[in-house]
Amino acid sequence: MKHVLPVAIVVAAIIALWYVACLFMNAQLQRDLFANSGNTTYSASDFVTAEWSMERPKLPAPHQIVAELDHTIFGMDPSSKRSLVYHASITLQETLLGFAIGSALGILLAVLVVHLRGLDKSLMPWIVASQTIPIIALAPMIVVILNQFDITGVLPKAVIAAYLSFFPVTVGMVKGLRSPDPLQLDLMRTYSATRTQTFFKLRAPASAPFFFASMKVAVAAALVGAVVAEVTKSEDGGLGARLLAGSYYGQTVQIWAALFAAAICSAALVAIVGLVDRATARRMGYAR
Template identity: 75%
Template sequence: MKSALPIATVVLALIAVWYVAAALMNASLQRDQFANAGRADYSTQDLVGASLNMERPKLPAPHQVAAELYKLVLATPPTSKRSLVYHGVITLEETLIGFAIGSALGIGLAVLIVSMRWLERSMMPWIVASQTVPIIALAPMIVVILNQFDITGIAPKAAIAAYLSFFPVTVGMVKGFRSPDPLQLDLMRTYSATNAQTFIKLRAPASTPFFFASMKIGAAAALVGAVVAEVTKSEDGGLGARLLAGSYYGQTVQIWAALFAAAALSAALVGAIGVAGRVAERRMAFTP
């Protein structure tokens, strides 16, 4: 309860600020609607109430987003293309495939970099430079290039998700593999352990906390990549496609509902990895 109180306080404060911002941002638009309807005798309470319940507001109020989420998640059949569950499953599939590929690539690169020191100076600058290209510009290029080889559907979007997720995994695992104390490495040499034995018996177990921390960042990055890819190629569906459709038709409430659905999906992935990490660390005696 004590830990929940500060969180609840911050959430309530954010909701209050959100309501104030929605009322202020929508007020001018609502005044125009009152003027077009020939209504000039409205009060401040009428203006605020109407501003928080507009059909197409500049900034939807929290209760509008909650109602849209209820309608598109619970009240709509999950097989319907209007359902956020339907589109969320598509985004999740792309995210998981891209995350798996990106994680495998990141761990493989980390193993090579730690095993062969000269690779760090030759590869790490390029790995870092790869993340300086804006993904919103790179995503259409990847989709177009893969389409030239008749690679369509989930694959291009998974590739973009993998592109964003491999970097934090690589950096985190390099740090993790190098986390053992020098005295521990000297002890392994005293035992005449080979590099492979040192890696398996010492470096890999020591990297466990870094592994799960980098997995959390990689999963969130993979979801961002999947959503950006869906905005680029929206005909296959996904939460990114719902964002794009909402922007086309000026449905700001739909946009915010899709954003919250994507945030919830990301939080679920990160939470699942966090639970797996705590279980693994307890079994390996990293935590009491």
């Protein structure tokens, strides 16, 4: 637990800096506001408190974001379209579905690449190349194409989430399935194990640490994919749609609240994968 104190201090410093930054970034706006309302006799402390509680600040103060989060998470009916719980649940559905599709596809590809020599040479370069492409550019189009086939709702966005999350899984699992060293593979051969046996008894267990490492990356990537997909198809709601609506109407507090909600979701998902990882590691005996 030697990290707790330093992290707490750094976080406190960031929050303090944030408040200071608010003063600078909102100063002009607040001056104009006071000038417009004819208020010329304000004191410095009036000015500062006003800056920290503006309705549409350039940079909202942390307590405003927390208040907005509190209001839209706990202060509202979860089925209301203004509730962040409603939007977050949409995003999470897309993320989890996309993550499931993406990691299944990623594992399948990795198994194929490890076992078929031809694929390793012909497919792997394309898998790598597919990631140097700004995939997100495809998002609006995938949504439109799937719409033509009457596929709407969660699935098109899950597909984009899957596209983003399959790559780390493939790369990590190829590495993991190849991680047994030649000695161990030779041992399997002396046992005259079949390829299936070698796979399930040696390769798959050996890839467990790689599996969880890539799952963490993949679940975070899936959430990014879901959020961006929602930006391009915002009428169904979701945290990405909240971001877009906030930017249309200049509701900065709403944007920041949506951003924090997305961050909390992402951190929670990664933490869950981490917990499963630790439990598995302990059971399988590779925990440090």
